[in-house]
Amino acid sequence: MAFFLAVANRKGGVGKSTVAVGLAHASAVWGSKRVLVLDLDSQCNASLILQGGRGWLDAKKANRTISDYFFDMFDESAGAPRDYLVHNTGDVRDADGRALRLSLLPGSLMLEDVQGELYVKEARQAKDPDVVASRVKGRLLRLLRRFEANFDLVILDCAPGLSFAALAALKTADLVLVPFRPDYVSQLAVDRVALLIEEKRTIDDLREIDLSARRYICVANGARGNARDRNIIDEIGLDHPLLTAQLPHSEDIANAFDWDASPKRIEEKYGSATAALRTLYEEVAPVMAARLAAE
Ligand SMILES: Nc1ncnc2c1ncn2[C@@H]1O[C@H](COP(=O)(O)OP(=O)(O)O)[C@@H](O)[C@H]1O
Numbered sequence: 024m025a026f027f028l029a030v031a032n033r034k035g036g037v038g039k040s041t042v043a044v045g046l047a048h049a050s051a052v053w054g055s056k057r058v059l060v061l062d063l064d065s066q067c068n069a070s071l072i073l074q075g076g077r078g079w080l081d082a083k084k085a086n087r088t089i090s091d092y093f094f095d096m097f098d099e100s101a102g103a104p105r106d107y108l109v110h111n112t113g114d115v116r117d118a119d120g121r122a123l124r125l126s127l128l129p130g131s132l133m134l135e136d137v138q139g140e141l142y143v144k145e146a147r148q149a150k151d152p153d154v155v156a157s158r159v160k161g162r163l164l165r166l167l168r169r170f171e172a173n174f175d176l177v178i179l180d181c182a183p184g185l186s187f188a189a190l191a192a193l194k195t196a197d198l199v200l201v202p203f204r205p206d207y208v209s210q211l212a213v214d215r216v217a218l219l220i221e222e223k224r225t226i227d228d229l230r231e232i233d234l235s236a237r238r239y240i241c242v243a244n245g246a247r248g249n250a251r252d253r254n255i256i257d258e259i260g261l262d263h264p265l266l267t268a269q270l271p272h273s274e275d276i277a278n279a280f281d282w283d284a285s286p287k288r289i290e291e292k293y294g295s296a297t298a299a300l301r302t303l304y305e306e307v308a309p310v311m312a313a314r315l316a317a318e
Pocket residue numbers: 034035036037038039040041042068244245246270271272273274276277278280
């Protein structure tokens with residue numbers, strides 16, 4: 024049974040794709056896990072980090088993106104989910120130089136359109152818009168779950184918008200990681216995604232759920248280690264569960280965004296930020312293991 028880890032925030036540019044791919048690399052290399060990244064964002068950044076532009080274009084031309092997967096499978100027509108995946112992806116190799124057991128369902132610019140079309144398809148059978156919406160969400164959720172058998176960890180890189188796919192991902196996730204930047208709007212963005220994950224209307228309702236019982240954990244990304252950043256991070260930690268580990272603001276993390284044709288070890292990929300990534304991984308891995316054991 025795979026663990027489903029969603030990475031989400033209502034805000035863009037906070038490091039969702041960076042953290043999603045960093046943890047995918049970390050889990051494959053240091054945890055020897057079979058990892059799948061599902062790119063649910065039409066920005067396709069997780070796909071570009073893992074495959075580069077040309078690799079992503081190849082997937083698009085071959086009709087092997089998440090849009091194709093959802094669209095083809097929605098009809099329950101022939102085709103196996105694994106046919107849509109790119110295996111041994113990314114420019115990181117293990118310590119022995121072998122390709123990682125890291126797979127990707129490439130993202131698509133068409134994901135919103137495809138969800139619209141699926142909505143129309145469902146609407147031919149039911150009239151109530153709430154029923155239609157919940158059917159679309161339910162079917163996408165089941166399609167996301169279909170990859171479960173072949174992986175230990177499935178990482179869902181979510182778009183900031185409220186697409187059906189994002190809602191399905193948040194619902195099915197065993198844990199949601201919420202990266203945030205220590206700035207003044209981050210508190211609001213974290214509040215909003217927390218309400219969505221816990222399906223609460225107000226912050227007062229949210230407060231009734233013990234921090235340790237929440238389905239999400241926040242992680243500070245891009246902190247510069249000054250007092251202002253520390254204050255903002257501490258304040259988020261009052262209202263939300265928060266990892267001790269952080270990813271610092273780092274040129275090496277920014278550079279790790281760029282796919283590179285030459286394979287390298289994880290230490291080369293993340294340079295001076297490798298230790299921070301490892302600390303993050305070592306804090307998240309036991310949380311995932313404990314939740315999986317409790318299921
Ligand atoms: N810790 C960091 N240090 C430096 N640059 C970062 C860091 N985290 C993310 N970035 C950069 O910020 C930009 C946005 O990050 P990204 O992961 O795409 O955010 P999101 O997925 O939330 O939109 C990217 O260019 C990325 O390389």
